[in-house]
Amino acid sequence: MLSFALRRIGVGLVLTLVMTFITFWLLSFSFESIVSSRLGQAATPESIAAVKVQLGFDRPLMVQYGEWLWNVLHGDFGVSLFTQEPVSGAVFARLGVTLSVVLPALIISTLSAVVLGVFAASRAGAADKITQGIMLVGHFVPGLLVAIALVVVFAVNLGWLPATGFTPFSEDPGLWLASVVIPVTVLSIGGAANIASQVRGSMIDELRKDYVRTLRTRGIPTNSIILRHALRNSAGPALTVFSLEFLAMFGSALIIEQVFALPGFGTFSFNSALIGDIPVIMGLAVFGTLMTITVNLLADLGIGWLNPKARVY
Template sequence: MPAFLIRRLLTGLAMLLIISALAYLLLYLTGSDIARNLLGDNASQEAVDLRAAELGLDQPLHTRYLSWLGGAITGNLGRSWFGGSDVTSLLMSRLGVTLTLVVTSTVISAIIAIALGVWAAVRGGWIDKTIQVFSLTGAAIPNYLIALGLVALFAINLAWFAPTGYTQPGASLGGWIASVTLPVAALTIGCIAGTAQQVRSSMLDVMRQDYIRTLRSRGLGPGRIIYRHALRNAAGPGLSVLGLQFVGLLGGAVVIEQMFAIPGLGSLSVSSTTQGDIPVVMGVVILIAAIVITVNLLIDIAQGILNPKVRLS
């Protein structure tokens, strides 16, 4: 197990390094005059040159990247070009909001998707067909359209929730729950659809295995066979899909946070990209990449626990 973890950890660190280098290269090789864009077209050339020197833009690209990488390793991601805020502090102030949406959506999706997938595989018939229709429909509709439908129904027509806004949990727990209900629902529906379909398929494959028939012949109850044996062996593909769904939820959070005016990483990434605030954009990219790599590592560990063959691959 330690060797398995070390391999996955080293692979994750290598991927993070590659992502940072590619992102840095793409952001700075746009062909535009960054200092000129920051100061405006009316700024003098002397002012532009001075601003470029202040930002280190007069240095070679590889020198700038190595300097940024050295700071990033120690947790210093630089300062925002607009307002001068510390990028690390800015990201940490937004991270909790986004993780609340994504983690809550993932947990709810996992519980409901497993229940629906197992139910469809075991019961079959019209239940199976109904869940398949729901899965295909939910996976096909973009989450922003789902969000629009939820807002139209529950916020505008029924007036159960505010259409936009975010309340900190420390200010009002009830207000916080109300402010995240519709965004979480919008993210969850599509995630449930994709994961439930995979759980159903995996459960059907496992239930056809010879050892399941052997367990039945020994007199084990259906509940024990399904939840103690079949579901454990079917969990691997489901975990993989859930990991992909988590990554998709991070991307979906960008749109959802904009729609509901939620101050998370998604809205920060949109505003910083629009402004051309490269230090903040790099911080968002690296933070999201680190989260994705960490989640994939945790899924690999979980699969290694469920299936020892994974640890040898």
């Protein structure tokens, strides 16, 4: 497993290098328009050329990329072209807001998905059909519609929760909880449906296998068979969906943050791309690629730990 992990890390670093170069190359086509946006109404051909020289945009592309890469390897991701804020600090500051929504949503959706999936797989007939119906509702009901409904009921009509905004946990834990309840609920519904469907399918496959029938003939209680044997053996495919759902929630966070005015990672990424903030976009490209590689690697290692047959040496 160690050699497998090291190989994956090596491939991941190469992939990060390729992705960042492609991103930088694509951004190079917008250097002049980015400088014009920065100058605003004062933009003239002479001033644009002067700023391009000041920022180093007039140099060969490989020289610019090599300098950026050298600085990154030394922990310097640069500063924003528009706010002069250090890129690494800006990314991690917004990341905390997004994680405060994504992580609780992932935990809630996973726990509810396991309960729903196991219940549906172990109960044939009406119970299974009702549970599948709940999953379908979670799949097909638009998250934006759920968000609007929750805001109307709990923020506008009842006044229990704020409709928009975010309060850091360090300032007021109670207000923080109130500000993330609706966003977390919206993210949890779709995530629970996706994971529950995979858990149900995997559990049904496991419960049909010979070892389960053997355990039953030996008088092992059904709950013990489900929880100690079938659930662990079926966790591999569900763990893959879990990792994909974690990454998908980061994508969904963009919409959630826009709806609820959360100053998170998604909003920051969108605004940076909109104005062409090159150092920030490059930092986000590095973080996004490394996060995807890390999550997939951890999922593969988790599958190997749960199922020795799936281990790669």
